[in-house]
Amino acid sequence: MSESERLLLAILAIALYSLLCLLSWFNHLRKSRQQNGQVISDEGVILVAYASQTGTAEALARQSAAQLEGTKPYQILPLNQVNEAVLANTRQALFVVSTYGEGEPPDNGAAFARHFLTDTISQDLSHLQFSVMALGDKLYQQFCGFGHQLYQGLSQLGATPVTAPLESCANEGHRAQELISKWQILSGLHTDKVADKVNAPLIPEFCFEPWQLTERVWLNSGSPGAPAYLIGLTSMANSLNWQAGDIAELKFTGGAIRHYSIASLPESGVIELIVRQHQFADGSLGLGSGWLTHAAALNDKVELRIKANPAFHSTNTDTPAIFIGSGTGLAGLRGHILQRVQSQASQNWLIFGERDPQKDDFLQAETANWVSQGVKVSKAFSRDADNPQYVQDIMLQQADKLKNWLQQGAVIYVCGNRKGMAHGVDNALQQILSEQQYEQLIIQQRYRRDIY
Numbered sequence: 001m002s003e004s005e006r007l008l009l010a011i012l013a014i015a016l017y018s019l020l021c022l023l024s025w026f027n028h029l030r031k032s033r034q035q036n037g038q039v040i041s042d043e044g045v046i047l048v049a050y051a052s053q054t055g056t057a058e059a060l061a062r063q064s065a066a067q068l069e070g071t072k073p074y075q076i077l078p079l080n081q082v083n084e085a086v087l088a089n090t091r092q093a094l095f096v097v098s099t100y101g102e103g104e105p106p107d108n109g110a111a112f113a114r115h116f117l118t119d120t121i122s123q124d125l126s127h128l129q130f131s132v133m134a135l136g137d138k139l140y141q142q143f144c145g146f147g148h149q150l151y152q153g154l155s156q157l158g159a160t161p162v163t164a165p166l167e168s169c170a171n172e173g174h175r176a177q178e179l180i181s182k183w184q185i186l187s188g189l190h191t192d193k194v195a196d197k198v199n200a201p202l203i204p205e206f207c208f209e210p211w212q213l214t215e216r217v218w219l220n221s222g223s224p225g226a227p228a229y230l231i232g233l234t235s236m237a238n239s240l241n242w243q244a245g246d247i248a249e250l251k252f253t254g255g256a257i258r259h260y261s262i263a264s265l266p267e268s269g270v271i272e273l274i275v276r277q278h279q280f281a282d283g284s285l286g287l288g289s290g291w292l293t294h295a296a297a298l299n300d301k302v303e304l305r306i307k308a309n310p311a312f313h314s315t316n317t318d319t320p321a322i323f324i325g326s327g328t329g330l331a332g333l334r335g336h337i338l339q340r341v342q343s344q345a346s347q348n349w350l351i352f353g354e355r356d357p358q359k360d361d362f363l364q365a366e367t368a369n370w371v372s373q374g375v376k377v378s379k380a381f382s383r384d385a386d387n388p389q390y391v392q393d394i395m396l397q398q399a400d401k402l403k404n405w406l407q408q409g410a411v412i413y414v415c416g417n418r419k420g421m422a423h424g425v426d427n428a429l430q431q432i433l434s435e436q437q438y439e440q441l442i443i444q445q446r447y448r449r450d451i452y
């Protein structure tokens, strides 16, 4: 071999080696970005996105993705984190979404919905094939309403549905493996993997157990509004498995179920609720609230189970927390405040609203005690003769302080009435913050709601 041939061979060997290094580096980069949940540019990666309030759709999304393990690369994201770049670089996607309010998205899908389904977006998604698993409940008029909106919105942007939305009803029990198999077969992703327990509940649910009514305190004697009570329930099975933010599901006559935000911590040994008595025009009382506030005698039994409510659990106690609620909404906030006071978390702000300052100042002694422990408490009374106002008015008056707390990373918890209070609070927030700050608050899951 001549000198020049040897040189050429050496150059070729170095070039080949460099190419191999480059390929391996690209592969490493792809894997590490995938691990960080940051893949935005790998077209072979399947996107599994979820929008979920109480965790069922999220659990179904994770179970669907887990069955791709070892066969296809995937990334899982809450729907609010799916942006233009993610969509532009995805060829195949599964959206697992539930519905809240009246046909509305869960909070961790609301920013996506506002941006992609209501704004005039011109993004072309003709490269995207997608499926929607829509979770809902046939008891609601707009069954799986948000799943259908999402399906239509993505189709309008040019994406191709693999199938009509795969609907699933909570009241009939979500059959997870059945949905996953349908999705896999229809989108050509069928694997032999099946979940460990076929059709086991997506989120382990506590069973209904007997509890006894052990406390009933009228919170607003003489109020112009309907009576509200602090209700105490004691487990007959010594069950104390809940955390601040969770919901109690109570089963009444005929198997009818009603939800109530839990207002106490397990350490107290009692589930406390704040229940408004629902009165019909003919004077008769609502099924659940009537039993709790009037019909039941002390020590009467009721079937109860805890429903975890992860979207309303507490986050880091190092950051400030702002609690906003009116009326019975104080229930869902109380557990969080008790916990933060107990753990000496600083910077807690409660903004509470009701009607009459003399009659409706729920748990007045307790909220005064919170003040003495450093909690900032602001109250708004809509029938205060001198200063009638709502919680959203306080937010607007103290907008600078609110912004300041949010800049320090505060998390906002909103609990109570959806139509009147929560919409007012949401409007106030949108007035106080820039569009970008408001969207960030949602995307960072620092705007948590338990509203009904």
Ligand SMILES: Cc1cc2nc3c(=O)[nH]c(=O)nc-3n(C[C@H](O)[C@H](O)[C@H](O)COP(=O)(O)OP(=O)(O)OC[C@H]3O[C@@H](n4cnc5c(N)ncnc54)[C@H](O)[C@@H]3O)c2cc1C
Pocket: 139, 247, 257, 258, 259, 260, 261, 262, 273, 274, 275, 276, 277, 278, 285, 286, 287, 288, 289, 290, 328, 329, 331, 332, 450, 451, 452
């Ligand atoms: C997540 C969540 C948390 C809640 N937290 C609280 C709380 O902390 N405090 C509180 O007082 N209330 C709370 N509620 C409301 C509560 O669950 C009941 O809806 C309320 O007490 C009225 O129920 P009732 O059985 O007394 O009245 P009902 O006999 O149900 O009558 C009330 C009216 O609502 C309609 N209605 C109510 N529920 C249903 C249903 N499931 N299906 C069809 N129609 C229905 C009825 O047709 C009727 O017009 C919460 C609701 C939810 C979803």
Ligand SMILES: Cc1cc2nc3c(=O)[nH]c(=O)nc-3n(C[C@H](O)[C@H](O)[C@H](O)COP(=O)(O)O)c2cc1C
Pocket: 051, 052, 053, 054, 055, 056, 057, 058, 097, 098, 099, 100, 101, 102, 103, 104, 106, 135, 136, 137, 138, 140, 141, 142, 143, 144, 145, 170, 451, 452
């Ligand atoms: C306050 C409330 C409102 C709801 N609104 C609807 C609705 O409008 N349409 C529907 O199909 N389901 C509705 N549902 C049922 C949920 O979508 C269903 O329970 C679902 O399984 C929840 O999934 P998640 O745990 O992922 O949030 C509602 C549930 C609650 C508690």
